[in-house]
Amino acid sequence: MARTARASTSAGPTLAVVAREAGVSVPTASKVVNGREDVAPETRRRVAEALDRLGYVRRPRFDTSKAPRMVDLVVDSLESSGSGAVLHGVEEAAYDAGLEVVVSAAPNRSRPAGPREVLRPERGWLERLVVRGSSGVLFNLAEPTAAQYAWLEQHRIPFVLIDPAVEPPPGVVSVGAANWQGGVTATEHLLRLGHERIAVVAGQRRRPDSGARVAGYRSALTSAGVRHRPEYVRHAGFDRAESRRRMRELLDLPVPPTAVFVCSDAMALGVYEVLAERGVAVPDDMSVVGFDDLPEARWVTPALTTVRQPLSEMAATALRLLLRMMDGHHPESTRTELSTRLVERASTAPPRSV
Known part of the structure; x- marks a missing residue:
């Protein structure tokens, strides 16, 4: 009966059909679709496979025909001058491209990152991404979790890492310095x-x-x-x-x-x-x-x-790469490196013995 019902509807499978196919509840299937992280990995895998198998397409909650294209920028901090340089680069490139940018910071900003800590986008961020209707995401030092990577890939939302703090997974596009x-x-x-x-x-x-x-x-x-x-x-x-x-x-x-x-x-x-x-x-x-x-x-x-x-040039380059990905073009190389150069000032001199 379930497969007959799916074949008879032009709107595609409902979330209830997907949940039944995966053997989970509708709320659990909804959590996976909306990028929630409080789902067991095996359950997430079953739901994701059912979504792909049934051709489920998440309906947007906004009218894309009336809204300008928007991208999200997730940074590790809004307080450092390094983040300011990244924001400047993204802002200029986005203005030239006619894009809107939403900026957010990773949590736990009340203390510095420890030597082995990787800052993650906060829980619930993916749901807000969908509500806003963002077409792509830039990450600066803040690293997505494996579940967030999977959600972005599943929903075909392109993303680029700026100066990644850890080695990106295979196939992930990043921009850094030499x-x-x-x-x-x-x-x-x-x-x-x-x-x-x-x-x-x-x-x-x-x-x-x-x-x-x-x-x-x-x-x-x-x-x-x-x-x-x-x-x-x-x-x-x-x-x-x-x-x-x-x-x-x-x-x-x-x-x-x-x-x-x-x-x-x-x-x-x-x-x-x-x-x-x-x-x-x-x-x-x-x-x-x-x-x-x-x-x-x-x-x-x-x-x-x-x-x-x-940093500003790296951020602008990442935004331009993201824009091409939003238009359906994938970069030939997943890693782009911009050159560095020495700026000589007054803090160096020959040693006293010379």
Whole structure:
């Protein structure tokens, strides 16, 4: 009877039919359709298979013919200057394309992310996405859960990751910076000044951007024939307070470094604080190179030499890729990298011994 009823309706299968096919209740099937996460993985799989098998199409709750196209931007924080650069890039590109942008932040913003924490879009966000009628999503550092990825794929809502904090799943489109080359550039700059005792204060061990920057640092040392010292590599989880602790450890070594490459400008500010606390002058006693080129890099004294990560350009590129995906075109490559460059200021100089 159920299959006869489905064949006789031109509107397609109802949610009740899908629920019966999957052997679940209608509310449970509704949770899966609306992206709710409080559903067991096996139940979610059965419902998803039934949706595909029966050709169920979720009806929009809005009139798309009367609304401008809209995209969502989910960021890790609305407070950092890095997020401000991303917002600027998305805003300009969206204006040129005639798109509206809705911005939201990952939860738990009352405290900094821990070294192994991945910030997720909050529960209920997917339901609001459907109600708003967004045609695509940009994620900046905030990473979707496996269930959210599956929901977006199932509902054919394209999405792009900007500067992803973890390695994206296969096939997921992302835009980032040339982090490895940035690490090489920062280290080569210090080597040219005559430094050989060069330390690195890195971000999170498992983040791909942090790993690439450290790999670039090591590659530059190897190419220059400079011995790599394992004790000079410290991880601070992209946390300013943690970077202070790691810099104190470096200064307390029997043979401390004469220069340090810090893998974010925010951590470099923490390094500056420790150097001032210990009476170590920048750059006379310690050269410092950051990474990002945030506004703070120009405001500190001395102004910070840093590797510019083109955050606004990365965000604009991601928006343009998303727009093409919304029009049915999938990029040939899932990873787009924009070049980095060194911005020389006043925080580096030859070591005193030279």
